[in-house]
Amino acid sequence: MDALDRKLLDLLSDDGRAPYAELGERIGLSASAVKRRVDRMIADGVIRGFTVLTDPEAVGHGTEAYVELFCRGIVGPAELRRILEKVPEVIEATTVTGQADAMVTLRAKDTQDLERALEQVRAPNQVDSTRSAIVLSRLIERRVH
Amino acid sequence: MDALDRKLLDLLSDDGRAPYAELGERIGLSASAVKRRVDRMIADGVIRGFTVLTDPEAVGHGTEAYVELFCRGIVGPAELRRILEKVPEVIEATTVTGQADAMVTLRAKDTQDLERALEQVRAPNQVDSTRSAIVLSRLIERRVH
DNA sequence: ACTGAAATACGTTCAAG
DNA sequence: CTTGAACGTATTTCAGT
Numbered sequence: 001m002d003a004l005d006r007k008l009l010d011l012l013s014d015d016g017r018a019p020y021a022e023l024g025e026r027i028g029l030s031a032s033a034v035k036r037r038v039d040r041m042i043a044d045g046v047i048r049g050f051t052v053l054t055d056p057e058a059v060g061h062g063t064e065a066y067v068e069l070f071c072r073g074i075v076g077p078a079e080l081r082r083i084l085e086k087v088p089e090v091i092e093a094t095t096v097t098g099q100a101d102a103m104v105t106l107r108a109k110d111t112q113d114l115e116r117a118l119e120q121v122r123a124p125n126q127v128d129s130t131r132s133a134i135v136l137s138r139l140i141e142r143r144v145h
Numbered sequence: 146m147d148a149l150d151r152k153l154l155d156l157l158s159d160d161g162r163a164p165y166a167e168l169g170e171r172i173g174l175s176a177s178a179v180k181r182r183v184d185r186m187i188a189d190g191v192i193r194g195f196t197v198l199t200d201p202e203a204v205g206h207g208t209e210a211y212v213e214l215f216c217r218g219i220v221g222p223a224e225l226r227r228i229l230e231k232v233p234e235v236i237e238a239t240t241v242t243g244q245a246d247a248m249v250t251l252r253a254k255d256t257q258d259l260e261r262a263l264e265q266v267r268a269p270n271q272v273d274s275t276r277s278a279i280v281l282s283r284l285i286e287r288r289v290h
Numbered sequence: 291a292c293t294g295a296a297a298t299a300c301g302t303t304c305a306a307g
Numbered sequence: 308c309t310t311g312a313a314c315g316t317a318t319t320t321c322a323g324t
Contacts, residue, residue: 001203009199016161016195019317033292035319046203050161051288053193054154058146061289066211066241066248068278081284093285096211096278103211103278107289133213133241133248139226140238144206144252145199164300178309180302 001046004029005037013143016050061107063114064135067121068100072128075101083124089117146191149174150182158288161195206252208259209280212266213245217273220246228269234262
């Protein structure tokens, strides 16, 4: 992970399908040298993969919400994962510091689907309560790889 | 946006660099038909681009936090964006329903850098207070495109 | 560790169905 | 809208530096 690798990640972040020759041109390397570096970063786990970015609205996920989870007693990460895994609208979940036990990001078609998903999250009796913040507008969305 | 388009997005979500021929094989189309669909989704704005996924730890963003922003008086989205734009650790920011005015996601090298970023967010006198939840462990991380 | 060339595979276009 | 063939590029490997 030197400066060239970081530049490569920046360029791939902008265009994950950019040809190696073009990437090499921008950082002063040949296509084969670029491939070697990308391959090494994949092998080292620095690069986890390549993906497509879509417009959530167009794909039917126009409604997003941040939900804090408060659990009854002590609920471990493994148990939390088992609960949240079953809800397809859960696109991200982490345990966090603070009063809440977990922070969950939900994506649904509309507020009705969001409500249904929330009900599923709250259904297990390990979950005591939730605190939701529905996304109104996006201010910033940076691709930090 | 039919069922085949959705399948294509699912496949590209898993591997954004998958060859068209391979994608076509999986959904029962030729490479050129796949290309036409992908091109159309790009033109329609359904596909916003392709990117690389990295291990935040390996890239020097091991510390993440969700921060609620409470503002003094009425602060518009445009002004909020101007404030948060200046802080490179801010990777996502949205206005939300509820008590908080905005939800901000921060990524930093460590807790020290996180603290510095938080200070920058709180510096403008439009920001009254913040409420942070530092990420301890990832439970779920789904690529919903 | 990088380069450049050679071989293979892929992306892209287009006539035809 | 899709196919399949033809053509232009890109990827991939490897010998040489």
